[in-house]
Amino acid sequence: MKVWLIGAYGIVSTTAMVGAKALERGIVDKTGLVSELPPFKKISEYVPLKFEFGGHDIRPLPTAYDAIMEHWESNRHFDREILDAVGDELKKIKACKGTALNCGEGIRELGRVETLEDEGLTLREIVDRIEKDIKGFADDETVVINVASTEPLPKFSEKYHTTIEGFEEMLDNDVKEYATASMLYAYVALKLGLPYGNFTPSVGSSLPALKQLAEEKGVPHAGNDGKTGETLVKTTLAPMFAYRNLKILGWMSYNILGDYDGKVLSHRENKESKVISKDKVLEKIMGYSPYTITEIEYFPSLVDNKTAFDFIHFQGFLGTKMKFYFIWDGIDAIVAAPLILDIARFLLFAKKKGISGVVKEMAFFFKSPMETDVINTHEQFVMLKDWFEKLAEV
Template sequence: MTMTDNKTGVWLIGAYGSVATTALIGARSLAKGLIKPTGLITELPEITRLLRRPAGTPRNDILEFDNLVFGGHEIRKSSFKDSIKQLQQTGIHIPSELLVKIKPDLKQIEPDIRQGLSFTAESPRAQRLPLAEMVNRLVDDITGFKKKHSLERVIVVNLASTEPPMAEGAHTKTLKGFETALSHTFASLSASRLGLFQPSVLYAYAAFKAGCPYINFTPSAGASIPALLQMARKLKLPHCGTDGKTGETLVKSALAPMFNYRNLNVLSWQGYNILGNLDGKALADPAACKSKIDSKSNVLSNILGYQPHSFVGIDYVPSLGDWKTAWDFIHFEGFLGTKMAMQFVWQGCDSILAAPLALDLIRLVDLAHRQGESGELAHLALFFKKPLGTKENNLHKQWELLKSKLI
């Protein structure tokens, strides 16, 4: 039996969201050979050459899409039918002949979408339970799914709405402190202390407890707190994050190195984003927006080696749907102190840019797990605004880092 006979589970947190639904549509369409793999890094000849080696040489073997089994957590009462309708309303065109062929596949996944964890939506009974018990429910959902489908492994992917940053304390610093604090109940986390825990962190802990690799595509804390970095290393589980790099930051991380290569001094870099989907709505909350801006904030100083005057703005414009526009103005200084400027406008469809990256990450994290890698997967920095395990934000260097790891 080759590795490709084994099934891998993918557990999506935020399963009915735009990115998750688009990734599912893409995965099922790719499995059936209905679409081209445009946007997937793992289908680039330069990468597949490294992943699918000729017979007789040591093989990496990449996971094929028909070997993926999906399930997940969600807090909205919804269905894939509704999620697809929502995607279409936000301006994404999905050919109807494609939908006819994959809708039954998505329907089949629905029994494996379980009630997620949210501080606001829990029942009064659940509010009185210690967090540890809430986490155990999440673990049981994931392990039950693994058993039900006889899966080799399950990769947990956080695609849920962005949360506010989590408050630091004894519970974030060590695994012991974290586990002690799980004796809190939801009810005891009064409004003023709500920031003590965020759901993404409890999901990440549950993923590791269930023995799963973990991907954090969102700016939320997830597994990035020291306590969980420690846990992943202890349990020898690989994970990566934070915050998928799909738009303005992607362009920034490709362009900023150019100013370094030419010894041009960047004086100011102003960026302004407008977007209109559910993610945009979530980011209209100043606390959640802070997490997004935090994950974008060190990119320039890490690449340039100094911090120019800089600003990142994000505004919710409902009529834009899933289409995001970013306008960046870069003011820079050249020879004889002459000041010059460049501007760019990026107009991208958010979920269309994000979904293939989520699929690439599932394949690459699966590979890392099979190869016995653990802890933060720094070679996947290319995918993230704030990569774990490295401060490398230069897109060109991140690309080389990925390739050198796969050789």
């Protein structure tokens, strides 16, 4: 299959590329891939583990190889031999220039940036260019995934965001104020009939107008915001308190991370989307709102080695208060990259099975899954498994 990555030069994207190529050569094992677990065995009949990559980015680097070299030099997040074995494959991947419309101040942290809007293009011209780039790569087995930096919350417009007719009007009248990059990419993917996955908290295809477009075009889509680290642990652990009827009084989550992601998120408006995405989960699992503190702070020397400190204050029998602490020391790109391949495979599988609209059964992969309140990781896994098994039988 082919995967078009928005943010193709990022650490998650390039690590996914390295991993996919290394898997193809059989030089690494399949640890970390959900789609390779026994319940999903049949997926290889529909979507083999073989990927070609293309994408958009706003950093003018020569190829994906230059991008992964930069990430690898600062993180050394996997064995150098793996990179050497597949490096030539990444030299063939060159990202097209993308848009960073209304992506906020945080984008400046990425260094030299070149965008379509710098060329003075209108909204319609921007989407036409994105469409031309994707069409030049895509076939019937292509999925688009947004792995670009997190953008700020968009300025919402009833007129332009609720129906696809309104959205088209926004494009035709060049109303840039209400458009953000992620919605423009999502619009093009869905318009072309390509399944779309949103690994970021950015709005992407969750706009009502774009949900309508996906239904009309019969395209599956899923998001938002990959569930990979602290939120994964939180939504796996919180059900334990619920099952044992222990009352969570307060939950503090303090995340520190470096790298480009951390730099961009150190900007208040970019961070806002992420904090909302991480903060909402407890209320949905517990049915009440415990007191929460959710912080994300930039910590340069950690680069991609994100650390999360969580403190949980809870109440048990006889009103007695107790404490629980955990520390998650994850390497962000390593926990995220295999999920990019999983999401791409499940979305293409969904398309092959004629599924359209939001695939809520893929909630398992996301912090803020669309159109479902199932946040409990255990329930999400069962939901994914049941959905897959039922469809695979047909």
